[in-house]
Amino acid sequence: MEFSLSAIANQVDTWLHANCASWLALTIEFVIVGLLCIALFAVLGLVLIMMERKVSAYMQLRLGPNRVGPKGMFQTLADTLKLLVKEGLTPNGADKFLFNLAPFIVMIAAMLVLAPIGFAKDFVIWDINIGVLYISAISSIGVIGILMAGWASNNKYSLLGAMRSGAQIVSYELSAGLSILTIVIFTQDMSMGQIVASQADGWWIWKGHIPVIISFIIFLIAVTAETNRAPFDLAEAESELTAGFHTEYSGMKFALFFLAEYVNIFIVCAVGATLFLGGWMPLHIGNWADFNRIMDYIPSSVWFFGKTFFLIFVIMWFRWTFPRLRIDQLLNLEWKYLLPISMFNLLLATFIAIQGWYL
């Protein structure tokens, strides 16, 4: 009996339908899914912030947090507690409504993208048939929250940060979308479930030839920019704009922004893992039957989270190595390099797909 999330989900579903009316069962399932999402967010926030601290520490010849709990594991928990009890200040000249709304918009946008992502075999909230389109549509809502935060803070630093973020996300949305399209061309399907299923005999990064490798690199760069991570953290740019759009935020509202950043990273990396690295599909090599069987024993959720965390690590690695780009260089990179390359790449991918040169 192998561990399977979908089996648990099915059991719960059957039990609910056996014991309640169908509308009630549906409602309870909604509530459970919502609670699970929030719980996932909370856990992700703690884990990812801890991971970031440790990664940065080791790259910077430091030990990182090591005092609270075993090996400093409870450091982020302690920080969260601190942020919870901290006074949430609202500046005098701020637009109070928008100022308070902004962190929630950012958070909700991050939460919505979770829907079509398959966390394990047959374990997905809603495998919508235009999943890829849905993701690229919803993920750009987050910028509205950032713009709102920057504008409502009534602070020039915040405003500049927000404008930068707007310009940045609008541009990088393009190449992120185009690199996703490469995969859509190969799978000829926009549903995330189908995309994962198409990788049963090999991940796209292996069998997709050069276009997929190029689009994978472009995707990584573009999503790093979309999540406002260094080296594209111009919206925050702490050496230029002190803290950019969340300069005026404190306490829990700041924590929401902070959490949303990490959740966004998780989501884009999950999307990347699904599209390019086969989602929850285990690693199979040709006809090594024994090897493949061993790989199958590893639960699909472990595969999914392993791949996602690998991508998260790469993005953190970027952050702790590179200097920040300047705003015009950031736009140059997009419009002069990434966009032409990904357009050319798309042509190449189409050509290969028409010729049927992939498996």
Add this chain to the structure above:
Amino acid sequence: MNREELQSAITALNADITFEEGGEYLTANIPADACRDIMQALHNLPAFEMDYMFCLTCVDWKTHLTMVYHLESRKHAHAVVIKSKLDRENPEIETLSDIWRTAEFLEREVYDLFGVRFIHHSDLRRLLLTDDWEGYPLRKDYEDPINMIKL
């Protein structure tokens, strides 16, 4: 140019210039009202080409103030010190900030700490102290019972 040549060349600029004996650099005392012309000549004439002002300061002698300019030529590798006496009650001198750009800040500092007014300075404001500060701290008779601790 060596010291003697420099001295005779500077003398030719204005008859009122007197020179001090000794000192590491050639030191010339010039009248304050001719300061700008002489400085312009020192900067522009190819014989001097004092393109680098490495120090500008002021000394309070209790009876008068003295502006001290240290000039150097990078090309000819000679240096000269120009001094100019100012009235202590109403110190005024022409600005040099358009000849040497560095003088803009240095003159603001001198204005701030000594109260010397530089005529035609583009932006003569207090530099280090707050705008409403009273008195000129580097003058010898300046007293500040709060911030100055007498040992």
Add this chain to the structure above:
Amino acid sequence: MLQEVAQKETGDLVINVGPQHPSTHGVLHLVITLNGETIKKVEPHLGYIHRSIEKMCESLSYRQFIYSTSRMDYLSAHINNHACALAVEKGLQIEIPERAQVIRVLMDELTRLASHQLWWGALAMDVGAITPFFHAFREREVLNDIMEETCGARLTMNYMVPGGVMFDLHPNFQSRVKDFITLFKSKLPEYDELVTGNVIFQNRMKQVGFISAEDAVSYGCTGPTLRGSGVSCDIRKHHPYELYDKLQFTEPLETGGDCWARYLVRMEEMRQSLHIVEQLIDNIPEGEFQAKTKAVLKLPKGEFYSRVETARGELGVYIVSEGGLTPYRIKFRSPGFSNLSALDHMARGQKIGDLVAIMGTLDLVIPDIDR
């Protein structure tokens, strides 16, 4: 009022950078006028850390005042103290023993190295890379330990006194400095891997903050800032003090005039300083480390000016003596002050991110500017 209306109409955005800002490296206050992201004007407001060291020195004796100069440019404390000691020695007309001279030059160069290491880390941090800062401090820590062992302090050493140095070198000094040289030589390529070669970093530096040679001289820029514009201005070469005329080293010059040129000059200066230390470390002559001086120093009436090359440029100490126990007037011509005055010229028309990079390559130390 009219001006305010006019400003509103032109759509200028005025931002206060500092006095508390991550990239001003202290309490520098810049009022920048922006047009979108482009800088139209930078106006420095100084004085947040003004302690009037010049006035304080007027009431301190010639032995006492030197300690306070460590607090001006705290990153090249030794060199500041050296300049003051030189000015006093000029007045006293004493020759200092050769051993003391060698120790002073060694300490100066080690300080320069330590200062440049910090600059390198801080510059990388200004342009957004945080990791290099820790790498820079790893090597700087070794230097600080060496300083601590010989001078007794890590930052504000007060080691140079009129007539020589305060103590003799620690017996471990030579071996530890040699260890440091081997260590640092192995780490310098890492600096290049991590920052110099990085394409993002190069793009952030190139064609940013340009200043021509004429303007730089006119603004009184010195040190790496002026050398980045291609003007030779090393006091150690042009007005050698101590042993510098007997030492083999080159003055790095770049003609770019931009941040990248200034960056390259400083990186090369680190190698040159290392070279100077290598020449001297095996040839420290035996002898006295301090010339015999009177317990109470009195300078004759007159004016004494000493110039030294700090890590940031030319430091001038101008002492006016009336023959008393204390200086009548003292003026520190600090390199950072003049370099800062060129900031407006360099930053106009650049982006906000460039302002940070320019300030980073000017290597501003605020106490040095405010004094």
Add this chain to the structure above:
Amino acid sequence: MFITKYLSEVFGGLRSLLTGMRRTGYYFTHHKNIITQQYPNEKPVLAERFRGEVVMLHDDNNEHACTGCTACELACPNATIKIVTKFDLTPEGKKKKAIDKFVYHLELCTMCNLCVEACPTGAITMAPNFEHSVLNRNELTKVLNKPGSKIREGVE
């Protein structure tokens, strides 16, 4: 050609980025390079010359070498040292000047070592101690001569 220049730019840029990532990746995996000192658990080793505070040297007989000449007080640029003198009676019945209190204001001290240099009898020295934080500022004003201590025989 334009295309080759463009491509070489892209690949050169990517390579430079990967070199940097290799360096940080190396340190990520090689933990022996970590330089963190865990301060309160691991005390730093201070050099014996480290100047942390001024102390007065006392020997086993609770005797010091301070004659109360105030050379240190004069040498100090910040008025950190105040010497309060008293008159002791020598066995012969003569009055002799001695220190009553050697008051040292740690909060004013800049550790410049000038007092130690000035001391003719070597009575004071700098001690390698850096943990000076106290809850009350008044505790930073210290009396350096131990209670009941007296000047060592033969020190003039």
